[in-house]
Amino acid sequence: MDFGFIVAGFIVGFLVGLTGVGGGSLMTPILMIFFHIKPALAVGTDLLYASVTKSVGIFAHGKLGNIDWRIVKLLAAGSVPASFATIIFLRTIDVDSTEAIATIKFSLGIALIVTSAAVLLRTKLMNLLAKETLIPEKYVASSTVVLGIILGGLVTLTSVGAGALGVTALIVLYPHKKITTIVGSDIAHAVPLTLVAGLGHASLGTVDYSLLGTLLIGSIPGIYIGSHLSAKVAEHWIRIALAAILIYVGLKLILH
Numbered sequence: 001m002d003f004g005f006i007v008a009g010f011i012v013g014f015l016v017g018l019t020g021v022g023g024g025s026l027m028t029p030i031l032m033i034f035f036h037i038k039p040a041l042a043v044g045t046d047l048l049y050a051s052v053t054k055s056v057g058i059f060a061h062g063k064l065g066n067i068d069w070r071i072v073k074l075l076a077a078g079s080v081p082a083s084f085a086t087i088i089f090l091r092t093i094d095v096d097s098t099e100a101i102a103t104i105k106f107s108l109g110i111a112l113i114v115t116s117a118a119v120l121l122r123t124k125l126m127n128l129l130a131k132e133t134l135i136p137e138k139y140v141a142s143s144t145v146v147l148g149i150i151l152g153g154l155v156t157l158t159s160v161g162a163g164a165l166g167v168t169a170l171i172v173l174y175p176h177k178k179i180t181t182i183v184g185s186d187i188a189h190a191v192p193l194t195l196v197a198g199l200g201h202a203s204l205g206t207v208d209y210s211l212l213g214t215l216l217i218g219s220i221p222g223i224y225i226g227s228h229l230s231a232k233v234a235e236h237w238i239r240i241a242l243a244a245i246l247i248y249v250g251l252k253l254i255l256h
Contacts, residue, residue, distance in 0.1 A: 002214050009218025017226020018238060025115050028159045029249045039104040040095035044201025045208045046159040049215050051195040057187040066184030074141055075189040078148025080196055086156035087200030105253045111160040112250030116243040118168035129175035140173050156197040162190035
């Protein structure tokens, strides 16, 4: 079974390196569906997994100057308190109860389907926003904090949202920023958010540290290889395949 977890870590790491999408969107449902890990444990373990893997991205994007720290601070101003609030809520319920499991599965399924739409529509959205700005400048800062609040709650509950959803929303809010800056800032924000949420889950006892270590053994070389192949592979088709997988898994979680 350990070998299976290493393979799962490699596949998810490879896809993250290749497309920048797929961490929480794939790892949590893989753990739940293929390895029958309890939803709360899958979410908690995946959050710490994401904080470790994405911290590597901070150094890479930081060196290239791809991080707008003002955006990161505005997002964190909303997401960190929202993450704390969600953890407090989870403390008040039995996360292994039938109702809690059903709620997490349903929330995760919805998040995956919305993420698939974000993956598919990102290029069209960027082309649209090159011509017209949707959010007036005076509302951008407050809207960024609100986005942080939404991501904080969603990521803490399902481990999904920090990647594709965060990037897509930031493209809407900051259409004139380079996509490398948007991605770099989103990754920089994801690290403290997933760390806070992951530590919150650890306090609930919903983190499997042995599983976390095994997943990282596979994911680190996966991210390295995927990153180096990203320039040689037609990302358009990978995004379509990834979106199809997310829709399938999302529906499977909602309907079961």
